[in-house]
Amino acid sequence: MVSWKGIYFILTLFWGSFFGSIFMLGPFLPLMFVNPSWYRWINNRLVATWLTLPVALLETMFGVKVIITGDAFVPGERSVIIMNHRTRMDWMFLWNCLMRYSYLRLEKICLKASLKGVPGFGR
Template identity: 50%
Template sequence: MGYFLLMITCLLEDLFNIKIVVTGDDLSNDKKRSLIILNHRTRLDWMFVWMLHSRYKILKQLKIVLKAQLKRVPFLGWSIQHAGYLFLERIWTKDQQKMKSVISYYKSCQTPLSIFLFVFRTLCKAKNKLILAA
């Protein structure tokens, strides 16, 4: 999966001439786990995170939290399942145990990971605000 993401980032930077500017901490020597939370503003914003991780050669440590429906997309669904991404139904009673299991697996890997989470419109629902506040 890492090579596929690398190919996409090369297309964005070299073919479409999209450039990102990174300011702040140097991530090149960062061996820590991280949680990246984005508000899904555009259709391409997730690709910018790929570009960032590619630039610092940490693309393989990226794990994305996705909607469960994406597991059913031909070829793509299988490959992102194989990459160890976390799929959520957006129903807390179903997702709670799945999250515990996958995060436990991530912890057992003993490698730094970046978990990439889009909040989508989920946070706008009152019942989800209560869950997140707990």
């Protein structure tokens, strides 16, 4: 049976990404050549703003409750989070955690070496 909530979730993420890339990130592309540090600063904040959408949808539509256990992030200290990718949605759960600590704009992702040759991720 088709879940209408699931279809709405996927379509909202797709169209939000599509139009967000065009209308939010697109106008700042020339800044990448003029002042790369400003471009990164603006881009980090815009992407962090967009990443609140999947988090909000997971919590409001599907009733996902996030419980954070373990060592807390120490403000001002760098952290490394290693993910095992048990599901395809684990990024969204990471964003849930980072949003609660206001770290969404600070997230940086490193992929494993075997993905270097895959178009879109690597070369």
